[in-house]
Amino acid sequence: MWKIQARLKDELNNPNHFIRSMASKMQLKFDKYWKDCNEILAIGVILDPRYKTKVVEFAFSKIYGDEGKYKVAIIRDKLQLLFETYSHE
Numbered sequence: 344m345w346k347i348q349a350r351l352k353d354e355l356n357n358p359n360h361f362i363r364s365m366a367s368k369m370q371l372k373f374d375k376y377w378k379d380c381n382e383i384l385a386i387g388v389i390l391d392p393r394y395k396t397k398v399v400e401f402a403f404s405k406i407y408g409d410e411g412k413y414k415v416a417i418i419r420d421k422l423q424l425l426f427e428t429y430s431h432e
Contacts, residue, residue, distance in 0.1 A: 344384070345402040348373065385418045386425070 351373060354366035385399045399418060403411035 344377065344381070345405045348377070348406045382418060382421060385415075386422055389418070389422060 351366050351370045354362055355370065357363045357366065385403075388394050388398050389396050396415065396419070400411070400415050403414050405411075407414055
């Protein structure tokens with residue numbers, strides 16, 4: 344997913360107006376759907392013993408830049424809440 348986001352960001356600066364316009368429309372749709380599923384995907388990746396948080400940290404740094412660390416912290420908090428809820432049942 345982060346590769347798609349990176350490509351869209353690159354194409355937003357394309358000198359061709361048509362490509363730039365198309366990338367802008369695609370970026371809006373990507374943001375709309377990515378917002379809903381990125382947390383679930385990130386938690387799944389963190390729970391996979393092959394990847395843990397490193398892949399999420401890498402991908403979020405590519406997608407969100409400096410804001411990526413903040414987004415990873417949100418995912419960790421949600422995962423901690425999920426664990427606490429599960430352990431109390």
